[in-house]
Amino acid sequence: MKPVAEIFSQGEEVISGQIVDHNAAWLSEQLTELGFAVKRHTAVGDHLDDLVALIKEIAVRADCCICTGGLGPTTDDLTAEAVSIASGFPLRLDESALQQIRQFFAWRNRSMPEANCKQAMLPEKAIRIDNAYGTAPGFALKIRRCWFVFLPGVPFEMKAMFTALVVQPLRDRFSLSPDCLITLRSIGIGESAIQQCLEDLVLPSSVQLGFRAVPDEVLTKLLFPAGFDEQEKRVCVQRAAELIGDYVFAIDGLDGTQGDLIEVISRLMRDKRHTLAVLETASQGLLAAKCLGRDWLRAAEISLDTADLDINQHDLANAARVLARQLRTRRQTNLALVQLYAGDQSDYGDKDRAIVLYNALATPKGVVSSRHHAFGAIKYKQNQAASLALDLLRRYLQDKCL
């Protein structure tokens, strides 16, 4: 059984929504990779009673808890006091901590404000965690079942302290054996359709299957327990990838990280020394914008209205192919991608109406093309238009075009 971990964030600015709690996500990822089972995140404001209650709850529920925030010098920083009440250990002045805080100010040629003394008051029995970047030292101690680690809420201080001074002691204190997460990344297919594809997939009961839709792609996740047979793992992943089919553009976690769609494309474009020109309509600049910083993109054109183009408006599939060939010649690139759409502006703006996307890619060996429907809010359609055009390029580069 994995040790159970929790994350606890303190701060009025978190609880009122003034800041987004990135610390919790970062710490979760670290703890999960180390081999903890992270069970809960909790955030509370700067109220002593709420803090004491929460620490007492966690003390009997978890094996380890990382807490951020509330270590500052001001009156609303109450963590040490709350820990003292919840644990029964009185606060004591830590002389080394005070020394370090004084030094922090001395280096900056300032005298230490009286308020900062408070930061050197730590609960008896706590182990101090030095802060090389700010005035607030962290500390760790056991309360009932749970090993608590308290760190400042400033992200870069917290991360530096966790990495340098917390990770190794956690490894020493707990018996950890991390799982292996494999992620199949796909585009152009929905979450429930993937689930249908995988209906016949038989996995060992110890393997967890999960899904997640993010704006550009759907992730299928296979979580293998520590020590799972390497060969059998590869067979499971291979089988899942085959069942989902060509929608899968990358597999992360098996042999490193392959990255998102644009990274996968970029690696192949560079390897094959291809150059690209694009002409986009529905995506209105977003296709070019997604290729930012990629030197294989040589030219980008936007047409705001398909009606302005000198093409047969009644056969956009063919028109896209003709335009792609022309663009390739005109821009002297070896690939040219054209993205057209059918439907008027009002269809595009109406979340309940679809537009039809026509993509064509001119290559040295001829033209390949794709057709899709895009639905939903206008920005969602725009993103679909850009991503599905890029996906045609990805399929060509991976030799997966029909």
Next chain:
Amino acid sequence: MKPVAEIFSQGEEVISGQIVDHNAAWLSEQLTELGFAVKRHTAVGDHLDDLVALIKEIAVRADCCICTGGLGPTTDDLTAEAVSIASGFPLRLDESALQQIRQFFAWRNRSMPEANCKQAMLPEKAIRIDNAYGTAPGFALKIRRCWFVFLPGVPFEMKAMFTALVVQPLRDRFSLSPDCLITLRSIGIGESAIQQCLEDLVLPSSVQLGFRAVPDEVLTKLLFPAGFDEQEKRVCVQRAAELIGDYVFAIDGLDGTQGDLIEVISRLMRDKRHTLAVLETASQGLLAAKCLGRDWLRAAEISLDTADLDINQHDLANAARVLARQLRTRRQTNLALVQLYAGDQSDYGDKDRAIVLYNALATPKGVVSSRHHAFGAIKYKQNQAASLALDLLRRYLQDKCL
């Protein structure tokens, strides 16, 4: 006393740190503005026991709880089941919900996968909350002390449903006397510079001042308690806006919502019947992409390399002005916006090096221009380039150009 609210997020991807919980921050802000005292955020993974335990805890601790996630069609979506166990209300098929889910697929010319049936199973006594954007309906019900609202985890579905279908029922159900939040929205100036501008601002002690940086803008927030004198409030806001200066493009909460930069611009463009052509370099399509669905944008061009343009490379400020005049003539619009940058590709890609942005706007009365430095990661620079070019247009439209 304000009613106590909590936020509860479900999902393995939150608890494992794969995604950052932006939903919790957004909902907190909404609830705080409505007049709730938000006390806790909690996130748990997709485990039935954990979900049931948490719902039972919150049911006796809070007056209202907004929960997101776990309403999808897959086997790891367990919210409805957990609610049923925690509340004792059995799950029943909601015929209207099933109808809507079927229709969602029918509109898209696809047949409904069997798995989606599950999304129409709601706890008895729950009030359904329709989802116009996806397949997962939400629902609300009272368990012991607490009014629970369950919404999907997909941010745009969650936000649309909360705004359209949850806010008014919450106002009806609870006796809320909200504080009044005024937000000054600014662009082109940092958070600490704004703080310096406001050093001499004297506010009554009951008024809270806060700041938040979001990707495109910095928000300065003034929170006035319920019943604060209207005239005095206007004086405070006016004084703050004057101290920050022309960087302020909108003030939300005083006389309704003025919206983001593109909305402010769009309203003025339509009122004045202007048309626009753009030529962009550093933003590489993002400037045009941000104008999606705005019919005053008539033409958009991208130049991937400033060196390709037939201009004096040693005087980009002037070159931008010349190109803007040419673009206005060539595209026959009454405004034309050109966005150039100095610095090579390696400067652009290096987060520790700056690029210089030159914007010029040709108008019927002549050309106005601006110059900025952009710093940070490549995508951040790209966004700055697009936003600061649009801000020149905003300043012209608001008669704030020098």
